[in-house]
Amino acid sequence: TWTIGNIAEEQIERIREQVGPDARAICALSGGVDSAVAAAIVQKAIGDRLTCVYVDHGLMRKGETEQIERDFVASTGAQLVVVDAEKQFLDALAGVTDPETKRKIIGREFIRTFEAAEVDIIKSAPEGSKVKFLVQGTLYPDVVESGGGEGAANIKSHHNVGGLPEDLEFELVEPLRALFKDEVRLVGEQLGLPPEIVWRHPFPGPGLGIRIIGEVTRERLDILREADAIAREELTRSGLDRDIWQFPVVLLADVRSVGVQGDGRTYGHPIVLRPVTSEDAMTADWARLPYEVLEKISTRITNEVREVNRVTVDITSKPPGTIEWE
Numbered sequence: 107t108w109t110i111g112n113i114a115e116e117q118i119e120r121i122r123e124q125v126g127p128d129a130r131a132i133c134a135l136s137g138g139v140d141s142a143v144a145a146a147i148v149q150k151a152i153g154d155r156l157t158c159v160y161v162d163h164g165l166m167r168k169g170e171t172e173q174i175e176r177d178f179v180a181s182t183g184a185q186l187v188v189v190d191a192e193k194q195f196l197d198a199l200a201g202v203t204d205p206e207t208k209r210k211i212i213g214r215e216f217i218r219t220f221e222a223a224e225v226d227i228i229k230s231a232p233e234g235s236k237v238k239f240l241v242q243g244t245l246y247p248d249v250v251e252s253g254g255g256e257g258a259a260n261i262k263s264h265h266n267v268g269g270l271p272e273d274l275e276f277e278l279v280e281p282l283r284a285l286f287k288d289e290v291r292l293v294g295e296q297l298g299l300p301p302e303i304v305w306r307h308p309f310p311g312p313g314l315g316i317r318i319i320g321e322v323t324r325e326r327l328d329i330l331r332e333a334d335a336i337a338r339e340e341l342t343r344s345g346l347d348r349d350i351w352q353f354p355v356v357l358l359a360d361v362r363s364v365g366v367q368g369d370g371r372t373y374g375h376p377i378v379l380r381p382v383t384s385e386d387a388m389t390a391d392w393a394r395l396p397y398e399v400l401e402k403i404s405t406r407i408t409n410e411v412r413e414v415n416r417v418t419v420d421i422t423s424k425p426p427g428t429i430e431w432e
């Protein structure tokens with residue numbers, strides 16, 4: 107019979123064969139379930155010949171970097187390199203407000219940082235153990251969509267970091283090629299990954315960088331991180347996590363409104379809650395969260411996050427709205 111148990115075993119065996127007894131592999135961890143499960147499978151197959159790289163761009167939500175650094179490593183035993191690139195990303199984003207420009211800068215800095223890490227890993231690999239493989243969390247629906255046949259795909263990574271004469275060229279390892287998302291989550295649970303990673307909602311690559319409307323700064327990120335953590339905590343507490351597709355929390359950083367708290371007037375920022383239901387993110391509906399849950403989130407955010415004095419809910423579907431605000 108076909109069970110989640112033997113899906114994982116089968117993939118581990120297949121990857122052991124693909125990589126062979128000596129070669130090494132690299133995997134970029136995003137914080138999401140796909141890359142984490144893909145890495146966990148490859149780790150089981152080839153152990154320390156896999157090196158995972160996590161670029162901390164400073165745009166993650168509260169606790170996410172620790173979930174990777176601490177809990178992912180503890181549950182998989184994977185070898186992990188964490189690159190602290192917060193300052194580099196924030197410097198590159200200084201003064202930028204246009205959403206597409208933010209995406210371009212974050213994408214560019216990510217590639218630069220990841221390739222520099224690749225070069226270090228290649229240089230420090232033991233003699234006779236070539237770094238030949240790149241792990242990717244491609245799922246079955248992606249394979250079908252791109253009309254992809256059997257994976258002879260090579261990917262060329264054009265680096266400009268210096269140190270290596272030729273372009274980096276890797277063969278892809280894709281442990282999730284036969285799986286749907288819900289199967290990936292089951293395999294992840296079975297491999298003992300932390301539930302926060304296994305059940306995480308989709309989260310955009312540019313992270314909170316596109317959930318701050320206006321310039322991205324460390325101070326604004328900290329405000330948004332606090333508000334977002336409260337919203338997620340209360341959603342989880344309500345038991346509705348798995349009914350909601352995504353729950354962006356957005357900071358209108360250039361808007362201020364007047365409020366009153368205690369004895370005084372406040373002049374703070376609004377937060378937008380954007381819970382949506384969806385099947386595939388192509389279309390979405392605004393989620394009818396119970397009033398009690400919304401009330402709890404609103405009260406806690408305005409009490410606990412000093413800079414925020416107003417909480418609003420986005421009741422726009424997609425179309426015409428998008429899920430994200432940028």
Ligand code: XMP
Binds near residue numbers: 424
């Ligand atoms: P929108 O906002 O277009 O989002 O309705 C659709 C889905 O895509 C995610 N999203 C992104 N993911 N990089 C990503 O990796 C991006 O720049 C990006 N922009 C949007 C969004 O979170 C939703 O799941």
